[in-house]
Amino acid sequence: MExxxxxxxxxxxxxxxxxxxxxxxxxxxxxxxxxxxxxRGVFFDLRFDEAGGPRETFVLNxxxxxxxxxxxxxxxxxxxSSREHAVWGLAQLGIRALIGTSFAGxxxxxxxRNGLLAITLPADEIETLLALAADPATCRFTIDLAEQVxxxxxxxxxxxxxxxxxxxxxxxxxxxxxxxxxxxxxRAFEAAHLAANPWLAPAAAx
Amino acid sequence: xxxxxxxxxxxxxxxxxxxxxEDGSTVLLYVDRSVLNEYTSPQAFTGLRxxxxxxxxxxxxxxxxxxxxxxxxxxxxxxxxxxxAGQVAYFxxxxxxxxxxxxxxxxxxxxxxxxxxxxLGLILPGMxxxxxDSHTTTYGAxxxxxxxxxxxxxxxxxxxxxxxxxxxxPMQVVVDGRLPLGVxxxxxxxxxxxxxxxxxxTGCAIExxxxxxxxxxxxxxxxxxxxxxxxxxxxxLIAPDQTVLxxxxxxxxxxxxxxxxxxxxxxxxLKADPEAVYARxxxxxxxxxxxxxxxxTSPDQxxxxxxxxxxxxxxxxxxxxxxxxxxxxxxxxxxxALLEEIRIDRAFIGSCTNxxxxxxxxxxxxxxxxxxxxxxxxxVVPGSSAVRRQAEAEGLDRIFLNxxxxxxxxxxxxxxxxxxxxxxxxxxxxxxxxxxxxxxxxAGGRTHLMSPAMVAAAAVFGRITDVxxxxx
Ligand code: SF4
Numbered sequence: 001m002e003x004x005x006x007x008x009x010x011x012x013x014x015x016x017x018x019x020x021x022x023x024x025x026x027x028x029x030x031x032x033x034x035x036x037x038x039x040r041g042v043f044f045d046l047r048f049d050e051a052g053g054p055r056e057t058f059v060l061n062x063x064x065x066x067x068x069x070x071x072x073x074x075x076x077x078x079x080x081s082s083r084e085h086a087v088w089g090l091a092q093l094g095i096r097a098l099i100g101t102s103f104a105g106x107x108x109x110x111x112x113r114n115g116l117l118a119i120t121l122p123a124d125e126i127e128t129l130l131a132l133a134a135d136p137a138t139c140r141f142t143i144d145l146a147e148q149v150x151x152x153x154x155x156x157x158x159x160x161x162x163x164x165x166x167x168x169x170x171x172x173x174x175x176x177x178x179x180x181x182x183x184x185x186x187r188a189f190e191a192a193h194l195a196a197n198p199w200l201a202p203a204a205a206x
Numbered sequence: 207x208x209x210x211x212x213x214x215x216x217x218x219x220x221x222x223x224x225x226x227x228e229d230g231s232t233v234l235l236y237v238d239r240s241v242l243n244e245y246t247s248p249q250a251f252t253g254l255r256x257x258x259x260x261x262x263x264x265x266x267x268x269x270x271x272x273x274x275x276x277x278x279x280x281x282x283x284x285x286x287x288x289x290x291a292g293q294v295a296y297f298x299x300x301x302x303x304x305x306x307x308x309x310x311x312x313x314x315x316x317x318x319x320x321x322x323x324x325x326l327g328l329i330l331p332g333m334x335x336x337x338x339d340s341h342t343t344t345y346g347a348x349x350x351x352x353x354x355x356x357x358x359x360x361x362x363x364x365x366x367x368x369x370x371x372x373x374x375x376p377m378q379v380v381v382d383g384r385l386p387l388g389v390x391x392x393x394x395x396x397x398x399x400x401x402x403x404x405x406x407x408t409g410c411a412i413e414x415x416x417x418x419x420x421x422x423x424x425x426x427x428x429x430x431x432x433x434x435x436x437x438x439x440x441x442x443l444i445a446p447d448q449t450v451l452x453x454x455x456x457x458x459x460x461x462x463x464x465x466x467x468x469x470x471x472x473x474x475x476l477k478a479d480p481e482a483v484y485a486r487x488x489x490x491x492x493x494x495x496x497x498x499x500x501x502x503t504s505p506d507q508x509x510x511x512x513x514x515x516x517x518x519x520x521x522x523x524x525x526x527x528x529x530x531x532x533x534x535x536x537x538x539x540x541x542x543a544l545l546e547e548i549r550i551d552r553a554f555i556g557s558c559t560n561x562x563x564x565x566x567x568x569x570x571x572x573x574x575x576x577x578x579x580x581x582x583x584x585x586v587v588p589g590s591s592a593v594r595r596q597a598e599a600e601g602l603d604r605i606f607l608n609x610x611x612x613x614x615x616x617x618x619x620x621x622x623x624x625x626x627x628x629x630x631x632x633x634x635x636x637x638x639x640x641x642x643x644x645x646x647x648x649a650g651g652r653t654h655l656m657s658p659a660m661v662a663a664a665a666v667f668g669r670i671t672d673v674x675x676x677x678x
Contacts, residue, residue: 017529018404018504022643027624031289033248033296045645076405076438080643082246082340084356102408105440106340106354113358164232176259179234179366182224186368189223189236199330199461199469200238202265
């Protein structure tokens with residue numbers, strides 16, 4: 001996983017509420033068996049018209065936001081399906097952080113597992129950032145994860161993040177490897193758990 | 207003395223292998239069981255293969271092909287497209303190589319994962335079930351903490367039998383009173399989502415209580431817990447009661463003999479302490495709930511079937527004005543239109559929300575002796591092959607076929623349209639599914655969510671119709 005430390009770049013505003021994972025990554029891009037080639041699928045029906053050409057009205061098709069690395073988003077971004085393809089695609093498109101009032105739970109975890117920083121802030125601060133992001137003159141932000149600060153147009157906003165999530169993002173950790181280092185602990189827990197709940201051991205297929 | 211705890215807290219505590227931060231808000235959570243499907247698991251297995259890792263407990267996993275398969279009336283192993291075929295082939299290889307039981311497309315127990323696992327008795331009270339599908343919340347009907355995870359977390363769960371888990375805030379939803387005739391579990395959960403919003407339970411695990419919940423069948427409870435994720439809940443629990451025990455006892459994989467006795471005894475004690483404190487509480491009165499229909503493109507954009515579409519001009523905030531206007535535009539609806547005057551092109555009864563045997567019985571009761579309106583294409587996709595057989599044994603298939611419905615094989619089908627069951631652009635569908643997102647059932651397709659009986663009524667009249675008009 002690519003570590004997230006300090007990242008600078010353009011921010012685009014996508015204020016609509018409830019942008020779901022079907023919109024972020026439509027179903028025709030879910031037919032693969034690897035994580036590759038998903039950048040084209042991101043916001044596909046918003047980005048491209050029926051003929052496959054870019055829709056001029058969509059923010060990520062307009063300079064300077066074609067180069068955006070951050071999205072400032074509306075409430076409940078990433079709701080719906082658990083498809084991690086949505087996050088893989090955003091990351092492949094070069095998006096490094098999402099900033100909004102709330103994110104759907106599975107999507108929020110998927111972001112953390114892929115080095116995509118999802119930041120929640122109160123509604124009034126999101127309004128401020130949306131306004132900055134919508135103006136080409138003020139849409140460049142710097143996000144410093146260690147300091148937990150977003151800087152844009154001379155303003156600084158502090159954000160909160162779980163200590164464990166921050167640690168994993170800063171260091172780009174492989175979570176499976178980290179947990180497997182505790183394999184003995186898991187085994188001990190499992191033995192006690194199955195002894196206390198013997199019916200959890202699966203019945204053989206009849 | 208330990209402080210009183212919610213049922214949710216008890217389940218999390220009982221599965222905590224280790225605390226991962228000082229206040230215990232992030233824990234390593236043990237997973238008792240999981241179900242895998244062909245479309246969210248491939249990259250997890252690839253990750254294991256690349257790292258040379260094993261699956262921790264393959265005997266506690268079940269693989270089911272459900273999302274991409276065709277549902278044509280005659281079962282075939284052919285996949286609708288090469289991508290789906292590749293996923294199914296890779297899934298079979300992964301299950302074989304890692305020793306995981308697989309219900310592939312021709313298996314007699316194939317079906318939608320959230321229908322198949324419960325009907326086998328694989329989901330038991332008190333379990334933690336994490337799986338690569340957001341509707342894993344369904345299992346709360348049994349008092350099991352089910353929640354969806356992404357593919358990276360599937361890989362983690364496969365390798366370690368655990369997930370890194372952030373504790374949620376427990377939220378209590380009380381539904382009191384008795385449901386009026388013609389009002390179902392689907393209407394209860396749609397009313398809840400409409401009341402609290404699509405993010406109303408984000409960061410929360412819901413515990414459902416109250417007389418209405420106690421009166422619901424296990425299948426009705428599954429419908430309720432299934433759609434709890436549509437208001438953001440990542441877990442929805444109902445304390446197990448005698449209804450659940452009676453439902454589980456005869457199931458093939460449920461514990462038997464002494465194991466059953468011990469289990470049933472433990473499950474009876476699984477409930478919240480009386481003084482437990484919830485972060486939030488919502489109360490709904492059953493008598494006030496009417497048959498519900500969505501008019502927009504988010505599950506909270508819903509109303510009583512007797513209502514009208516909203517008018518963006520009268521919405522309080524600019525953000526809501528914009529969202530309502532956009533939804534009406536996508537749905538091709540005018541502000542202030544009567545929902546009962548909306549004509550439909552398609553009717554779909556299916557999905558993990560509403561394609562169990564009770565759902566099919568309710569829809570068939572409406573269709574008995576009636577015909578699908580001219581110009582409407584209607585289909586039933588049973589939730590599992592076992593549900594399909596049961597319905598045929600009861601003669602429900604004849605009722606559907608005689609009414610003009612297609613009687614199909616099981617799968618997710620037009621719930622998410624990853625196979626060739628799709629809406630054409632602009633087509634409008636009365637659907638017993640769970641998501642009315644833009645393009646969910648096909649690019650440009652328009653979905654109105656409702657109960658299976660309401661879908662049947664809409665099919666008969668060719669427009670959205672209050673099922674109570676039929677004396678149901
Ligand atoms: S039926 Fe629909 S919601 Fe349920 S698992 Fe399948 S695609 Fe997901």
